[in-house]
Amino acid sequence: MIDFFKYQAAGNDYLVIDPRHTDFAVSPEAIRLVCDRRRGVGADGILYGPLEQPRAGVPVALSLYNSDGSDCGRSGNGLRMFALHLAAQEPGDWVDGREFTLRTAAGDCPVRILDAAAGRVQVGMGRPSFDAADVPLLTEDGTPYSGRAVRVPLTVDGEQLTVTCVYNGNPHTVVPVDQPSPHLAGRLGPKIARHVRFPEATNVQFMRMRGRDVMELEVFERGAGYVTASGASACAAASAARELGLCDGRVEVRMPGGSMEITISADGWVTMTGDAEQVAVGSFAPALRTRLDRLTTARAAR
Ligand SMILES: N[C@H](CCC[C@H](N)C(=O)O)C(=O)O
Structure with missing residues (x-):
């Protein structure tokens, strides 16, 4: 069993947890434990996916989480890492050098692996909004701030x-x-x-x-x-x-x-280009696995 593939980009580190390789049960508690730098493996967050077996021409969905267990809409570094994970796991001409799409809860992102060996990846990060309602941003009084959130x-x-x-x-x-x-x-x-x-x-x-x-x-x-x-x-x-x-x-x-x-x-439209690299591939030791199982059991009992 491979429980995690650890990647880093400019010191921002994520674990790819691929459900095809592990039975890891996602929950905020389990994410916090695995991301804990002293008690767990340690990471700024988790990239859980692919949610379905990837196929050419179909967006590849994943879920992204922060180290505190919260949802992380879209991580630029994380998407580059996940693209490299796919390139390593699904070698094929639809991944190598071509554009394919990663699907996140916050929308689809086109990605292109520019140089798999060097870990260089380009990601289309969309057209951002400065609308205060999208951020969202409130006024000092706690009512919605109207208009653009600029200056x-x-x-x-x-x-x-x-x-x-x-x-x-x-x-x-x-x-x-x-x-x-x-x-x-x-x-x-x-x-x-x-x-x-x-x-x-x-x-x-x-x-x-x-x-x-x-x-x-x-x-x-x-x-x-x-x-x-x-x-x-x-x-x-x-x-x-x-x-x-x-x-x-x-x-x-x-x-x-x-x-x-x-x-x-x-x-x-914003395009980001940067590097990422795999730093470790591993499995949870029995003690960590036991703690994770206890978290899952406690959650089920609630
Ligand atoms: N913590 C953030 C996302 C992290 C994105 C970041 N690590 C990146 O490389 O884009 C959030 O929940 O909004």
Whole structure:
């Protein structure tokens, strides 16, 4: 039995759990345990799939989860990893070098493996929305904020920020700052992510442009906390920078764990290109398996 295939992209790590290889029972408790870096295998999240045996020409569905057990609408890094998993598991000309579609709860994404050996993958991340209702974002009074969530004043712990919110399958809040740092992300990230004005919580990006085509970014994710890189976040920040007039159609997003190339077409379609690699293939040891079985039994008894 192969319980997990572990991948990483710029230090953002996910476990592919493929139901064709394991009897792992998905539940928030089981996900939290497996993702726990001390008691479990350790990961920022889980990519569970394919949900059905993949066939050429048919979108391949998967479910994505954050390490806290919550649903993770769409992970840019995760989709690149899952594409590489398919390339390894389903070698065939419909995967290698061709475009195929990954289906997530937040919509379909076209992916293309540019170089399987180097782990280079391109993903179409869609056309993001700046509509406050899509994020969703509320006013200070708790009523829906109407209109576009661009240059919105946000008070965090008495500090006055100006943020731009983006929905691209996940909610994101982009904060332009003079100096992004892990310290800043760790200090303000959790407060913005769980701010009462974001009823679905939000991922948070602290960004600074270096000229018009390079961005420095620090990310704090809802559901996983501080991460060294995030694909969906890189896309959201690039779209926000474009909206704010800070960049053009192509930007290199540099995060502490590594870089990604983001392009934005004239009509707003976002394409992400980056690397990912497999780091381990493994099975749960009996003790972990017993704990997982107990969680499943306790859940069934509730
Ligand atoms: N925590 C996020 C998604 C993680 C996406 C990220 N890791 C990526 O690479 O895109 C959420 O629930 O909205």
